Amino acid sequence: MEKNLIYRISVGAIFGPLIFFSAIYWEKVFFVIIFLILILSLKEFFYLLSHMNIRAHPVYGYFFGMLIFADMFFLGGKYLLLIFLFFLFSILPLPLIKKSENIFNEISWTFFGILYLSVFLPTLFIISSYVDSLDLEPLAGGKIISVILISTWLLDTFAYFIGKRFGKHGFFTSISPKKTLEGAVGGFLGAVITSVAAKFIYVGFLSIWGAVGIGVIVGIFGQLGDLVESAVKRKAKVKDASTLIPGHGGVLDRFDSLFLVSPVCYLFIKYLLFN
Numbered sequence: 001m002e003k004n005l006i007y008r009i010s011v012g013a014i015f016g017p018l019i020f021f022s023a024i025y026w027e028k029v030f031f032v033i034i035f036l037i038l039i040l041s042l043k044e045f046f047y048l049l050s051h052m053n054i055r056a057h058p059v060y061g062y063f064f065g066m067l068i069f070a071d072m073f074f075l076g077g078k079y080l081l082l083i084f085l086f087f088l089f090s091i092l093p094l095p096l097i098k099k100s101e102n103i104f105n106e107i108s109w110t111f112f113g114i115l116y117l118s119v120f121l122p123t124l125f126i127i128s129s130y131v132d133s134l135d136l137e138p139l140a141g142g143k144i145i146s147v148i149l150i151s152t153w154l155l156d157t158f159a160y161f162i163g164k165r166f167g168k169h170g171f172f173t174s175i176s177p178k179k180t181l182e183g184a185v186g187g188f189l190g191a192v193i194t195s196v197a198a199k200f201i202y203v204g205f206l207s208i209w210g211a212v213g214i215g216v217i218v219g220i221f222g223q224l225g226d227l228v229e230s231a232v233k234r235k236a237k238v239k240d241a242s243t244l245i246p247g248h249g250g251v252l253d254r255f256d257s258l259f260l261v262s263p264v265c266y267l268f269i270k271y272l273l274f275n
Contacts, residue, residue: 012153016153018033019033019149020146020149020150023124023128023142023145023146023149024139024142024143024145024146025139025142027142030142030145031073031125034069034121034122034124034125035069037121037251037255038065038066038069038117038118038121038122039062039065039066040242040244040250040251041117041121041251041252041255042058042061042062042065042113042117042118043058043242044241044242044250044251044252045061045113045117045232045241045252046058046061046113047241047242048232048233048236048238048241048252049109049113049236051236051237051238052235052236054102054105054106054109055102055106056106056109056110056113057091057094057106057107057110060087060090060091060110060114061110061113061114064083064086064087064114064118065113065114065117065118066118067083068080068083068114068118068119068122069118069122071083072119072122072123072125072126073122073125076125076126076129077126080119087111087114091107091110091111094107095107116228116259117259119263120259120260120262120263121255121258121259121262122262123262123263123265123266124145124148124262126266127141127144127145127148127262127265127266127269127270128141128142128144128145129141130266130269130270130274131144131269131274134274136205137204137205140205143202143203144203144206144269146198147195147198147199147203147206147211147214148214148218148258148261148262148265149258150194150198151191151192151194151195151198151214151215151218151222152191152218152222152257152258152261154190154191154194155187155188155190155191155194155218155219155222155223155257156187156222156226156257157190158186158187158189158190158191159183159184159186159187159190159223160183161186162182162183162185162186162187162190163178163179163180163182163183163184163186163187164183166180166182166183166186167180167181167182167183168180168182169181169182171183171184172227175227175230175231175234176226176227176230176234179227184223187219187222187223188216188219188220188223189219190219191215191216191218191219191222192212192215192216192219193215194215195211195212195214195215195218196208196211196212196215198211199211207273210269210273213268213272213273214265214268214269217261217264217265217268218257218261218265221257221260221261221264222257222258222260222261223257224260225256225257225258225259225260225261226256226257228256228259228260229241229252229253229256230256240253241253
């Protein structure tokens with residue numbers, strides 16, 4: 001067995017259950033985990049920008065990232081628009097006081113990082129809070145989050161092994177040379193199967209079409225999120241966002257699929273599944 005694969009399995013076996021059970025039973029632990037993922041993701045994002053010769057504004061990124069995170073967790077995103085207006089007004093003077101030809105490019109990338117990382121991932125909290133408010137059953141919100149998490153993780157696992165065994169046709173190779181169509185289809189099916197299996201094992205309140213819907217969203221947007229991060233890394237000319245997690249690379253490399261999945265799942269759950 002490849003050494004890198006052993007690292008991947010070992011890390012997953014240790015941290016996977018911790019994140020899974022904290023999502024259901026230990027809200028405060030899950031809060032800390034997602035907060036750490038956010039901070040480390042922002043750090044890695046600004047690292048990638050530095051390799052693209054883009055001088056971003058990490059102070060703005062960390063400050064507004066944490067502000068948005070707190071608003072999403074404690075207040076359900078109630079002041080999100082106000083925070084973004086605050087960000088825009090605070091950053092507007094920069095083109096006047098900074099002598100940089102790329103200042104607008106720098107501001108755009110900083111804004112993108114705050115939106116993509118700080119808004120999308122904490123949407124998990126809003127999903128959990130909304131589902132709990134429906135009184136479907138105890139711990140319903142955490143269980144829905146856990147379904148999204150394990151479907152996303154097994155999306156990557158199915159895509160990796162099926163692509164490695166059967167992959168022959170390239171899939172967005174200009175962005176990620178090792179991706180294959182067979183792996184992408186395998187990952188998609190793996191996400192749907194996992195979500196449906198979870199419905200029958202421990203999420204009885206979730207309908208079949210709800211489980212399939214979550215699986216389809218994970219199968220599509222999880223892979224799209226992975227491609228977004230791969231495109232940024234390719235532009236930065238680096239293999240991984242960092243070497244923090246053995247066998248996986250950085251936090252962005254491990255959780256890239258989840259960033260787009262979270263907000264789309266929220267829209268599906270609130271406006272279609274339980275509307």
